[in-house]
Amino acid sequence: MKIAIIGATGGTGRKVMERALELGHEVVAVARRPEVIPPAERLIIRQGDVFDEPGMAKAIADTDAVISCIGSPSNFSPGTVMSEGIPNILAACQWTGIKRLVMQSGINLSNGKELSVVNRWAVSMMRRIYWKAIEDKAIAEHAVIQSELDWVIVRASVLKYADGTLKYTTGPSARFAPLRPLPFIDCADCLVRAATREQAWVRKIVNVGR
Template sequence: MKIAIIGATGGTGRKVTERALEQGHEVVAVARRPEVIAPAKRLSTRLGDVFDASSIAKAIAGTEAVISCIGPPSNLSPDMNNIMAAKNVMAANFSPGTVMSEGIPNILAACQRAGVKRLVMQSGINLSDGKELSTVNRWMVGMMRRIFWKAIEDKGIAEHAVIRSDLDWVIVRASVLKYAEGTLKYTAGPLARIAPLQALPFADCADCLVRAATSEPTWIRKIVNVGR
């Protein structure tokens, strides 16, 4: 399958690119700075800015599925330790901007324009109302929703736009993520009971996103939780 990955230079985006290539897919990595992406077999890079729908439409042209890994800018890098990464993510969630609320509708418009029907959006477990989680984890999600209300609002607008679209979408709500070796030992599925604060490697989240785009037909037009 030919997959476009938007936000390919981010923590999850890099791992999604790696995982899709490992599985033999052809990958189009879309980023504002595609020149920083290392070359690889079956990998092409294209310039795209989610605040410019026309640039995204050009970038995803000819692909069969799109995986969006965009989110509040946190300047994550693989050489960061997890404490530093967590601080950056927290800062980004306090001041998320509008990358999701503006970017996702532009991606949807680009998919329509380019004729791409399958869209997978990375989101967060904090968008859940917690009804599928344990009592303690439901309380944790509720607390995080109150603390990071700006990020929840921004992502909520994005999720609603995806749900209202006529695409074959999947929204993947991930737990807290960390830099660590992937294990492929994770829980994923609609209403899956996960632990929101038990950190999941970026690589495992990436595997779930690739599955959502390529091999999980029962997930179409569903919200999927992924975590431990």
């Protein structure tokens, strides 16, 4: 399968690229600064900016699925990278005929109903602290849900740089501890699964954590 990864230089994006290649997929890595991505077998590197809709369509052309790992570097000053970038990615998918889109999001977009009482409180506190970032992501999620694509939204717990185990909890309404850090590589594995083989997840919101 040929997968476009948008935001391939970020914490999750790099691991998604590595995991997809490890599983034998062909990868198109899309980034604003493609020169920082080292070459590899079955890897195509393209420049792309999510604020540039025509350029994004060109960057993801001729792929079978798109995984968006874009996000703001600051939860306190998120800007509009999600609320403006995701609609441009959706439009690019429509222009190029790509049906499968996976969007990385965060568990703090959940209302917490699937979590324990303690974890529901933790998510509630995160929503209050990071309300600007949540508003930006909420607009992006709404745009994805309203689209006609075969989308999957993956809401991840807190992420960390650590060796992955590929042992994690995932699925629609999956229960886990949102403040228990999940290695980036485990989140990446879930995103690749969503793009390539989990047909039951299509047009659903999936949680991933520990």
